[in-house]
Amino acid sequence: MALTARVRTRDGWAVSHAVVTLTDAHGVQVLRAEADEEGQVRDLTGLAPGAYTVIVTAVGYAPVAASAIVTASGYAEVGVVTLARQGGEELPPPxxxxxxxxxxxxxxxxxxxxxxxxxxxxxxxxxxxxxxxxxxxxxxxxxxxxxxxxxxxxxxxxxxxxxxxxxxxxxxxxxxxxxxxxxxxxxxxxxxxxxxxxxxxxxxxxxxxxxxxxxxxxxxxxxxxxxxxxxxxxxxxxxxxxxxxxxxxxxxxxxxxxxxxxxxxxxxxxxxx
Incomplete structure (x- = not known):
């Protein structure tokens, strides 16, 4: 039983200080995990099958929310989560x-x-x-x-x-x-x-x-x-x-x-x- 994710910047670098939070259908936090030096997240907490919301945060980056499905085996693979720098511009200033x-x-x-x-x-x-x-x-x-x-x-x-x-x-x-x-x-x-x-x-x-x-x-x-x-x-x-x-x-x-x-x-x- 595990949740896995990889957190990256938009140009492919690992975000080593990212935090992944999982909430259930009622908005209750059921898991919190931190990324390692390679931006990898792996948590062995057992989870009940169903739909969850994944929230990925990191200092200096805009938070990202996504949906995740926990299978009958208690496994959820989030995949690659891409974070954008916070406080930057959508386009470079003229x-x-x-x-x-x-x-x-x-x-x-x-x-x-x-x-x-x-x-x-x-x-x-x-x-x-x-x-x-x-x-x-x-x-x-x-x-x-x-x-x-x-x-x-x-x-x-x-x-x-x-x-x-x-x-x-x-x-x-x-x-x-x-x-x-x-x-x-x-x-x-x-x-x-x-x-x-x-x-x-x-x-x-x-x-x-x-x-x-x-x-x-x-x-x-x-x-x-x-x-x-x-x-x-x-x-x-x-x-x-x-x-x-x-x-x-x-x-x-x-x-x-x-x-x-x-x-x-x-x-x-x-x-x-």
Whole structure:
């Protein structure tokens, strides 16, 4: 007999201080359990079969209520409960936001040999987000990435990626992205339409963006968090190098998955820390 749940933030982190309360049909509390360091809740209290209300709370987060059914065996599986930061905004306040590179990641994933993935990231980049005051769909983002800052954890591979076969950093030192429109795809999700310039070639690229929330930081500022993904075809940017190792299997996949985890600070200046 047990109740189980997993408590997460909107970007997938465990909420280790969450509290789960179970009330019966009369509103009487019958169980109270705390999450562990991994955000897991497991309580072995015996419960009578029936319908219950689950209330999940945590300091700094808005409470969430959900229904749960306890089976004849006394078992109830709540599943993943997602908490949103309390005191944040439903949308980022309008105005300029500066991406904090120390707390953001610009990554890319490529398939290797058809069976695994190789991950890399760019360590030198800057971006500004302008949230429109009239309608968020008129917002825009401008980003610049130093192409030679690619880091996959392997020096030989990184040197090859900087060569003419791939990024050609000697001739094209910067990668830029400029958006021109947003299309809503949910209450906190958008498709960002823009143009990516890489190796001197300009191609339309859509970013699939999720807004994770806004809150105060320890330095007296306001931060907003975002996650975005995109898929690029290497041939669109004249990166045609490859090796066929066997039976038509390419050493490197033809597509790249871009993964962005971004913190942006309201205003045009970043904190010292």
């Amino acid at each position: 105005g300029p936001w500066t991406v904090d590179p120390a707390h953001s990641t610009v990554g890319a994933v490529a398939q290797h040999l058809g069976i695994s993935s190789v991950r890399g990231r760019f360590t030198d980049f800057a971006a500004v987000i302008e949230v429109a005051p009239d309608d968020v769909v008129h917002s825009r983002v401008d980003a610049v990435i130093r192409a030679d800052s690619i880091d996959t954890g392997n020096r030989t591979r990184d040197e090859h990626l900087r060569s003419e076969d791939f990024l050609f950093v000697d001739k094209y030192p910067e990668i830029t992205y400029r958006s021109h429109a947003l299309t809503p795809s949910g209450t906190d999700r958008w498709t960002v339409h823009g143009e990516l310039t890489m190796r001197g070639l300009v191609r339309p690229v859509d970013l699939f963006l999720s807004y994770l929330g806004t809150g105060a930081d320890p330095w007296g500022g306001t931060r907003a968090a975002f996650r975005a993904t995109a898929e690029l075809r290497r041939e669109d940017f004249a990166m045609n190098y490859n090796q066929i190792v066997q039976a038509g299997i390419a050493a490197i996949g033809t597509t790249l998955r871009v993964e962005l985890d971004v913190q942006a600070v309201r205003g045009t200046e970043l904190p010292a820390a």
